[in-house]
Amino acid sequence: MPTLAPLKKLDRTVQPKSSATKRLVPIKQSLSELAGPVFGLNAVKKIDADLTKNAAKKGKEAIGERMILTGSVTDEEDRPVPGALIEIWQTNAAGLYAHKGDQHDAPADPNFHGTGRCVTGADGQYRFTTIRPGAYPITRLGNRWRPAHIHYSITGGSFAQRLITQCYFPGDPLQDDDFVFQAVTNKAARERLIVKYAPEQSIMGYAAGYSFDIVLRGRDATPMEK
């Protein structure tokens, strides 16, 4: 039977190896972090960013309160992220998704599919025209309603810049009782999920402007949907 060597007495004058005694060294990201979905920018058409018309029959448009939804996409160092793909999806004005899985009792809008996409410009800005979504019930949780919101998927230049989130509207009392919104436990972070009224973005007599800025990473990152 082999004999075990006696345990060495711990030398407490030696600094444990796991203790950081020097400046942190930035590690280069590998290809798997830097590579991302490849899509042809030409595949995204201008009409894709106008949800009031991109699914409407000729001469028709979606019913609802029109709005311009615009903002910036920046990284953790406040640099604009150009060429980011932004996809959004939402209910119609009555709170119904254009999906067979959504069967709650609300009127459908045949001229609205509730999906849109665009690519940020060189300045990291994006812009949609859409209608304000409605609240919808979550009956499996009892008599509960989700506040009006718009889902976002943002794909930056790499998978490290992927973000799935939702934006909300100011002053909506349903937010107080919403399990998705309240899953973001930090109040300041929740505030970053609420769009701001941006009258300078409004189109006179046509649509009210709102802004929703997105930070992909870092301490001030837009909270990820939980």
Ligand SMILES: [Fe+2]
């Ligand atoms: Fe939703």
